[in-house]
Amino acid sequence: MNRKILIVDDEQGIRAALGQLLEFEGYDVRTAANAVDGLAEYARFKPHLVFMDVKMAGIDGLEALKKLREQDANAIVVMISGHATIATAVEATQHGAYDILEKPLDTDRILVTLRNALAHLDLAEENTRLRDTVHSRFQIVGNSYGIRELTEKIALVARTPARVLITGENGTGKELVARAVHSQSARAKNVFVEVNCAAIPSELIESELFGHMKGSFTGAVTDRAGKFEQATGGTLFLDEIGDMSLAAQAKVLRVLQDGVVTRIGGAKAVQVDVRVLAATNKVVEEEIAAGRFREDLYYRLNVVPIHVPPLRERREDIPSLISHFISQLTTQGGIAPRAFGDDAVASLQKREWPGNVRELRNTIERLLILSAGPRVTADDVERLVGRRGETPDGGLGALLDVPTFEDFKHAAERAYLLVKLRAFDWNVSETARALDMPRSNLYKKIERYGLTREGGPPVVAPDGAASDEDDG
Numbered sequence: 334m335n336r337k338i339l340i341v342d343d344e345q346g347i348r349a350a351l352g353q354l355l356e357f358e359g360y361d362v363r364t365a366a367n368a369v370d371g372l373a374e375y376a377r378f379k380p381h382l383v384f385m386d387v388k389m390a391g392i393d394g395l396e397a398l399k400k401l402r403e404q405d406a407n408a409i410v411v412m413i414s415g416h417a418t419i420a421t422a423v424e425a426t427q428h429g430a431y432d433i434l435e436k437p438l439d440t441d442r443i444l445v446t447l448r449n450a451l452a453h454l455d456l457a458e459e460n461t462r463l464r465d466t467v468h469s470r471f472q473i474v475g476n477s478y479g480i481r482e483l484t485e486k487i488a489l490v491a492r493t494p495a496r497v498l499i500t501g502e503n504g505t506g507k508e509l510v511a512r513a514v515h516s517q518s519a520r521a522k523n524v525f526v527e528v529n530c531a532a533i534p535s536e537l538i539e540s541e542l543f544g545h546m547k548g549s550f551t552g553a554v555t556d557r558a559g560k561f562e563q564a565t566g567g568t569l570f571l572d573e574i575g576d577m578s579l580a581a582q583a584k585v586l587r588v589l590q591d592g593v594v595t596r597i598g599g600a601k602a603v604q605v606d607v608r609v610l611a612a613t614n615k616v617v618e619e620e621i622a623a624g625r626f627r628e629d630l631y632y633r634l635n636v637v638p639i640h641v642p643p644l645r646e647r648r649e650d651i652p653s654l655i656s657h658f659i660s661q662l663t664t665q666g667g668i669a670p671r672a673f674g675d676d677a678v679a680s681l682q683k684r685e686w687p688g689n690v691r692e693l694r695n696t697i698e699r700l701l702i703l704s705a706g707p708r709v710t711a712d713d714v715e716r717l718v719g720r721r722g723e724t725p726d727g728g729l730g731a732l733l734d735v736p737t738f739e740d741f742k743h744a745a746e747r748a749y750l751l752v753k754l755r756a757f758d759w760n761v762s763e764t765a766r767a768l769d770m771p772r773s774n775l776y777k778k779i780e781r782y783g784l785t786r787e788g789g790p791p792v793v794a795p796d797g798a799a800s801d802e803d804d805g
Contacts, residue, residue: 339380340364341371343389368397387414402429409450473509474657475650478757479642490637491517498634499612501641504691507612515568523567528560531573538581549598561594564607575613586630644686646755651682658697668701676711747782
């Protein structure tokens with residue numbers, strides 16, 4: 334893409350000579366003879382860089398620079414002046430000028446300044462692209478009841494310094510939640526440091542977290558700061574903390590209590606200011622009962638609990654996730670884009686997804702790469718992914734296998750209610766409201782069909798709730 338340059342100068346000779354030089358160098362050049370025309374041309378042309386004279390009739394260059402920067406705070410402007418002074422240079426810089434050149438203009442100085450300015454612009458654009466890429470990668474996608482509730486809780490807790498324990502199955506997106514809490518917090522401009530406790534051998538986890546001094550153990554050839562020190566001022570995310578050894582847990586507890594760390598082999602305590610977020614795919618209460626997790630550490634970490642629902646409990650988010658992954662994989666992964674047919678999306682929605690969102694992403698990538706035609710179909714899903722993992726109650730075929738019409742009605746009602754309860758994260762009141770059904774009726778049907786949340790306790794009606802209206 335040719336870079337666009339705008340020249341604003343009331344001397345026709347300057348405009349012509351500078352324009353000719355820049356066009357010869359391959360730039361797309363436009364000119365304006367005064368500041369008013371220059372400001373209007375900037376809005377139309379949207380140049381990457383502006384050369385602007387300081388002294389012009391009417392609005393002078395410094396005033397025009399001020400107006401231009403108000404119009405576009407990122408505008409890159411190089412001022413040119415026949416009588417540049419230190420005061421002029423200071424004022425131009427205060428108003429946001431990138432540089433100031435003296436007349437008569439020197440060709441080499443012009444080209445060097447131009448290259449430096451455009452390199453600065455390239456760096457800014459690359460930073461913007463990387464931020465967009467990171468935002469896309471760590472975006473929480475979905476509009477189900479469970480995801481809306483999750484994002485609302487993130488927004489509430491992010492503004493506080495409270496510690497958060499994030500629970501959920503593998504692949505549900507616990508890291509995304511941690512990054513969202515950090516990005517919406519007062520520490521957002523500081524570092525986010527992640528430690529995967531399950532991926533680090535138990536004999537190295539303490540060195541990784543707390544650092545070490547040279548010679549404190551074999552291989553410690555230099556002093557090294559641990560993750561707590563590295564995260565000072567920011568956020569430390571302890572992923573899969575349920576896999577951490579009891580010895581390391583005891584030291585983490587002391588850091589949370591005292592706010593200081595001591596490196597292995599060191600004698601000096603180092604003050605740290607860290608917000609700790611932790612995550613686990615384990616049921617921590619069971620780990621405590623089994624003696625594998627410290628109860629006192631659990632209470633220190635679990636100030637605000639956040640549970641990330643599995644994908645099978647928010648199937649209505651799957652179409653949005655498919656679109657998100659198609660965009661992500663085709664723009665960042667170099668994979669040719671393909672549309673997904675409605676039948677393919679419906680087929681993917683029926684699956685159980687034991688690997689959750691991570692498994693879905695891998696599946697979309699496989700389908701984009703291996704599907705034969707321009708459109709992914711249900712046949713492609715069956716051929717490349719298989720039928721494993723489809724929900725027993727997700728398809729019409731299962732319902733058609735029942736022997737009588739009465740059995741079909743009950744099976745269909747059971748499947749429908751199960752889907753709706755999952756959509757509202759098993760909140761019976763919200764589900765009943767959405768279905769326009771008395772809450773007591775819904776409790777009766779839950780009891781009749783034996784509906785229970787996966788891995789959760791039976792849903793029990795409050796006293797009197799199951800008897801204050803007739804069963805519909």
